[in-house]
Amino acid sequence: MTNGASERAEPFDGPSHFVRALWGFEVRVRALPRAAEEFSPRRPRFAGPNLWLPSSPLAGVPGSFSDYLFAACAHISAHLRFGAPRFEIKSLKPVGIALVSLLEDARVERLAIAHYPGLESLWAPYHRARPEGVKTSRALFARLARALHDDTYLDDDAWVIKGRQLFWEARNEWHDPSSCRRIGSALANDLGQMRLQFNAKDYAVEPAYRDDNSGLWHFESESAGNDPQLELEAVRRVEGDAAAAPQRQRGMPEAMPALAAGASERSAALRLATDVDTPPSARHPEWDYVIQRERPAFCSVFERPVAPEASTRLASMPARDTAAGKRLTRSALRLANRHPQRIRRLLDGDRLDLTATVATVVARQSGVQLDPRVYVRLRLRVEPPALLLLLDLSESLNATLSRAGVTLLELARDAATLLASSLAAIASDVAIHGFSSNGRHEVGYYRFKDFDDPYDEQTLARLAGMRAHLSTRLGAALRHAGQVLLERKARRKLLLVLTDGEPSDIDVHDPKYLLLDAKQATNGNHRSGLVSFCLGLDATAERSVARIFGAGNYLLLTQLEELPRKLAAVYLRLSA
Amino acid sequence: MSEGSIDAYRIRQEPYYRPQGNEISLFEAAYGARLPVMLKGPTGCGKTRFVEHMAWRLRRPLIVVACNEEMSASDLLGRYLLEGGGTRWQDGPLTIAARFGAICYLDEVVEARQDTLVVIHPLTDDRRLLSLPAKSETLVAHPEFLLVVSHNPGYQSALKDLKPSTKQRFGAIAFDYPARELELEILVHETALPPDLGERLVSMAEAARRLKGHGIEEGVSTRMLVHAGSLIRRGVSVEAACQMALVQPLTDDPDLILALNSTVRACL
Numbered sequence: 001m002t003n004g005a006s007e008r009a010e011p012f013d014g015p016s017h018f019v020r021a022l023w024g025f026e027v028r029v030r031a032l033p034r035a036a037e038e039f040s041p042r043r044p045r046f047a048g049p050n051l052w053l054p055s056s057p058l059a060g061v062p063g064s065f066s067d068y069l070f071a072a073c074a075h076i077s078a079h080l081r082f083g084a085p086r087f088e089i090k091s092l093k094p095v096g097i098a099l100v101s102l103l104e105d106a107r108v109e110r111l112a113i114a115h116y117p118g119l120e121s122l123w124a125p126y127h128r129a130r131p132e133g134v135k136t137s138r139a140l141f142a143r144l145a146r147a148l149h150d151d152t153y154l155d156d157d158a159w160v161i162k163g164r165q166l167f168w169e170a171r172n173e174w175h176d177p178s179s180c181r182r183i184g185s186a187l188a189n190d191l192g193q194m195r196l197q198f199n200a201k202d203y204a205v206e207p208a209y210r211d212d213n214s215g216l217w218h219f220e221s222e223s224a225g226n227d228p229q230l231e232l233e234a235v236r237r238v239e240g241d242a243a244a245a246p247q248r249q250r251g252m253p254e255a256m257p258a259l260a261a262g263a264s265e266r267s268a269a270l271r272l273a274t275d276v277d278t279p280p281s282a283r284h285p286e287w288d289y290v291i292q293r294e295r296p297a298f299c300s301v302f303e304r305p306v307a308p309e310a311s312t313r314l315a316s317m318p319a320r321d322t323a324a325g326k327r328l329t330r331s332a333l334r335l336a337n338r339h340p341q342r343i344r345r346l347l348d349g350d351r352l353d354l355t356a357t358v359a360t361v362v363a364r365q366s367g368v369q370l371d372p373r374v375y376v377r378l379r380l381r382v383e384p385p386a387l388l389l390l391l392d393l394s395e396s397l398n399a400t401l402s403r404a405g406v407t408l409l410e411l412a413r414d415a416a417t418l419l420a421s422s423l424a425a426i427a428s429d430v431a432i433h434g435f436s437s438n439g440r441h442e443v444g445y446y447r448f449k450d451f452d453d454p455y456d457e458q459t460l461a462r463l464a465g466m467r468a469h470l471s472t473r474l475g476a477a478l479r480h481a482g483q484v485l486l487e488r489k490a491r492r493k494l495l496l497v498l499t500d501g502e503p504s505d506i507d508v509h510d511p512k513y514l515l516l517d518a519k520q521a522t523n524g525n526h527r528s529g530l531v532s533f534c535l536g537l538d539a540t541a542e543r544s545v546a547r548i549f550g551a552g553n554y555l556l557l558t559q560l561e562e563l564p565r566k567l568a569a570v571y572l573r574l575s576a
Numbered sequence: 577m578s579e580g581s582i583d584a585y586r587i588r589q590e591p592y593y594r595p596q597g598n599e600i601s602l603f604e605a606a607y608g609a610r611l612p613v614m615l616k617g618p619t620g621c622g623k624t625r626f627v628e629h630m631a632w633r634l635r636r637p638l639i640v641v642a643c644n645e646e647m648s649a650s651d652l653l654g655r656y657l658l659e660g661g662g663t664r665w666q667d668g669p670l671t672i673a674a675r676f677g678a679i680c681y682l683d684e685v686v687e688a689r690q691d692t693l694v695v696i697h698p699l700t701d702d703r704r705l706l707s708l709p710a711k712s713e714t715l716v717a718h719p720e721f722l723l724v725v726s727h728n729p730g731y732q733s734a735l736k737d738l739k740p741s742t743k744q745r746f747g748a749i750a751f752d753y754p755a756r757e758l759e760l761e762i763l764v765h766e767t768a769l770p771p772d773l774g775e776r777l778v779s780m781a782e783a784a785r786r787l788k789g790h791g792i793e794e795g796v797s798t799r800m801l802v803h804a805g806s807l808i809r810r811g812v813s814v815e816a817a818c819q820m821a822l823v824q825p826l827t828d829d830p831d832l833i834l835a836l837n838s839t840v841r842a843c844l
Contacts, residue, residue: 017835020790021783022842070838116779116842358656358663365661 012053014066015073022074022116023081026559029073031055041204043212044072051076061208063125071122071209075105078112078119079215084177086218094200095137095191100184101205101213102141103167106148107174123149126207131155137196142206144187159194163187278302281445284479287520289512294520299476301435301443308461342376349375384429385531385575386451386490389416389567390481391434392499393446397468399500401560408537408560409468412498415564416448417463419571424455429490433481434466437473439507444470445480451488474503474548475517478532482525493530494574496567500537502544518548533574535567582676585637593622593629594762596754603630606747612700612723614685614743617751620797622762623726626751627681636720637678639669643688649695653708665711674699674706677718685725686738693742699723700745728794753785759798767805773814777801780822780843784836791832796822814844 012029019027029051032042041059045052053072057065087100113120127149129142140160146153147164155161166183173179191198205212280300287294344353353376363370397409416432423430431451437443448462449455478497485493503514522532534554536545545554555570557563606613607630615623624640631638641652654668673680685693698705704717725746727738754762756778763774778801785795804821808814823836 013831014834014838017787017790017832018838021786021835021839024786066834070834074838074842117776118840118842118844122838122841355650355655358658361658362656362663 015069018070019073019077023077027051027077029053043205044076045212046076046215058208068209071126074119074122075109075209076211078108082108082111087181087216088218095198096185096188097217098203099188100181101216102145103180103184104177104216105210106167107180109149110174123209126209131157137191137198138203145206159190282480284476286475287517289516299440299443299473301445301476301480303445306446306448306462307465308458309465310461344376345373346375346377347373349377351376385492385494386429386485386488387494387496387571388431388433388481388485389419389496389498390477391416392472393434393436393468394472395469396500408500409466411560411563413463413466415567418564419567420449420455429488435477436470437505438470439505443473443476445477471505472503473505473514475514475521478518478521478525482530485530486528495525495530495532497534499534501541515544515547522548531574533570535570582637582678585639585678587628587632587638590632591625591628592765593625594758596758599626599749602749607634607722610722612746614746614748615726615751616729616748618753618794618797619728620799621751621753622798623751624683627724631679638681639673639678640681640683641669642683643685645687645689647688647692649692652695671706671708671715674715674717674721677720679722679724682725684727686727690739696723753798762798763801763805766802767809769805769808776843777804780818780840783839783843791829792827796826815840
């Protein structure tokens with residue numbers, strides 16, 4: 001029924017769906033960065049809606065790893081749902097921080113269980129502390145955690161009993177996290193009087209599904225001096241994130257060594273060369289809303305070659321996204337095989353055409369000439385639409401996404417590559433083009449993959465050579481792409497546009513001008529039978545995108561990481 | 577077909593229907609004005625049950641046609657059949673309804689090809705005519721005849737929609753999954769489940785509906801809840817019933833199945 005976690009590219013998809021189902025908000029789940037993975041014992045971690053979970057089972061944790069991930073996610077989501085802004089450390093010592101966190105863990109879990117009673121059994125297997133053994137602070141913490149979670153658990157330790165009692169006495173204040181701070185400080189005090197050592201260095205939150213508490217506290221650089229261990233943790237976190245990015249690049253090219261070196265310089269040189277001598281590939285009109293008229297042959301579009309570049313990152317990309325890719329291929333295949341077509345009036349076929357048979361019998365009765373073609377045959381029509389994916393390659397695509405260190409351009413390129421690779425098996429009618437402009441005399445148009453190009457290393461190398469610069473003269477590009485697409489023979493033709501905002505160019509200062517021109521271009525494409533759809537990378541640009549493409553013909557992404565999947569989904573939806 | 581055999585389409589017993597709003601009075605008013613009605617809403621939220629209930633309430637026979645792409649105009653209107661040495665005309669479901677004054681319900685109407693649906697046009701404006709070209713007959717619809725169609729706007733593609741000229745002939749009533757208390761009431765009525773258990777199933781449905789658009793095309797429907805409830809009534813364990821009726825039919829994606837399983841556990 002289910003594949004092993006290793007087979008899936010995204011083992012954390014399930015947990016994030018789970019959180020969405022429980023509470024209706026989004027979380028981003030990723031593997032703990034390498035540095036934190038090596039740190040033992042490992043614990044989940046969160047900062048706002050970003051979750052980091054271990055990527056392999058923890059030693060000594062019962063049950064399946066998948067169950068563990070769900071339990072951890074459920075716990076963190078309870079923090080997100082019922083927690084308050086991060087606690088201030090103020091004068092708290094490490095032991096106090098640990099205890100307040102422990103009580104806060106219990107508090108948010110209690111509130112979550114009130115909504116979803118079954119969560120209790122989800123967490124219960126991990127509470128395995130028993131009222132026996134040496135009473136170290138670490139053991140007592142685990143016993144207290146269990147006592148607060150499990151009402152049937154019996155413990156004879158006075159400190160644990162007191163903790164449980166204080167927690168329950170405050171049950172009317174459970175909505176208020178400050179109750180945890182009060183009880184936690186009191187318990188920390190008692191622990192000090194019991195002369196029990198608390199060593200922040202080897203302390204690990206128990207049970208293991210709970211996060212390491214770093215997401216609960218506000219560390220300021222001044223105040224963090226109070227707690228060297230937690231400060232160290234925070235540093236590790238930052239380092240870990242930074243380390244995660246280059247990790248992907250590791251294992252440099254084996255394929256195409258000839259292309260590897262110097263390719264980027266060459267491509268830059270190619271692009272910067274202006275086309276003074278060469279005539280433009282096409283001149284397109286432009287709509288001027290002020291005079292309500294098209295200016296004929298106003299924009300010059302230059303089709304320029306793309307300098308290929310080696311990229312193992314792209315080559316391995318489809319493998320990384322296998323789950324999404326496979327799903328896409330499968331759905332596209334199903335799609336292609338649908339739509340039965342009836343061929344009527346055949347001399348021989350699968351079944352009788354009732355109407356034709358009746359007519360023949362009537363004809364025989366009345367003695368006129370018979371038409372013996374009374375059979376009908378069903379044929380499955382295999383005809384996916386021709387798809388042109390048009391990428392806006394203006395300078396703004398070089399913007400880096402907040403945390404992941406990926407640029408919009410890389411994201412768009414990955415999405416395009418995934419689509420091309422997934423559809424390669426069934427449809428050759430897929431093209432990936434891009435454009436950027438430098439005034440109306442110089443609109444650059446690039447074909448990374450043309451309709452009949454196979455999906456091979458050369459295509460990949462061209463995709464890897466994608467660069468973003470200059471501006472967005474969308475209208476001219478839409479007209480040009482429309483023309484290219486119209487030459488295809490396919491019955492249905494899709495123009496999918498990927499852009500990050502409103503059209504703009506250096507020689508235009510009226511923001512309405514290019515917007516209305518692009519709208520005019522889309523209308524023109526629509527009239528000639530193209531279906532246009534826009535994927536917007538900037539959720540704030542809704543007004544302009546809606547204006548250009550019309551209601552229902554666009555999708556704005558709020559979670560940019562979802563682009564590859566959304567792109568595939570849009571393709572499937574429009575092809576159905 | 578004779579006047580008498582239309583009786584086979586009458587609904588004898590009151591189908592249970594719990595109104596969500598003013599849909600019953602709206603439908604009655606539309607029926608009074610002989611205005612064709614379109615029911616919009618996600619799958620399994622009670623559209624078909626509502627039509628059955630209204631047919632019973634208005635004492636009209638109900639003829640249901642499940643639309644599909646293969647359907648041709650003659651599947652709706654009727655065709656000649658061979659009989660003995662000659663031919664005999666047989667009315668299609670739409671013709672029968674128009675002739676004898678039944679309610680004709682075209683379920684999932686967008687699944688039919690647009691050119692097929694054009695035959696309903698003269699029937700749905702004030703002419704109320706059905707033209708049967710093969711038979712050279714123009715049928716004036718019975719005064720009690722009403723056309724009802726259903727359609728699910730949720731998962732239709734941009735290319736698959738009704739023509740505006742078809743759409744605009746209808747008055748439309750929008751349906752959605754019932755509010756929590758109503759859904760519980762329906763579930764308990766249909767399956768005689770204890771209310772506390774019913775409540776957990778409803779929580780499960782609400783949670784799963786939040787995944788709509790994230791890999792799940794349509795959330796858990798009220799119908800699916802009723803299925804789960806009836807399995808539980810037959811002695812299936814709650815978890816297994818949720819697996820069979822709620823989780824597995826909803827998706828094939830392994831990640832989503834894991835997420836839904838955990839959600840089931842969290843709700844129970």
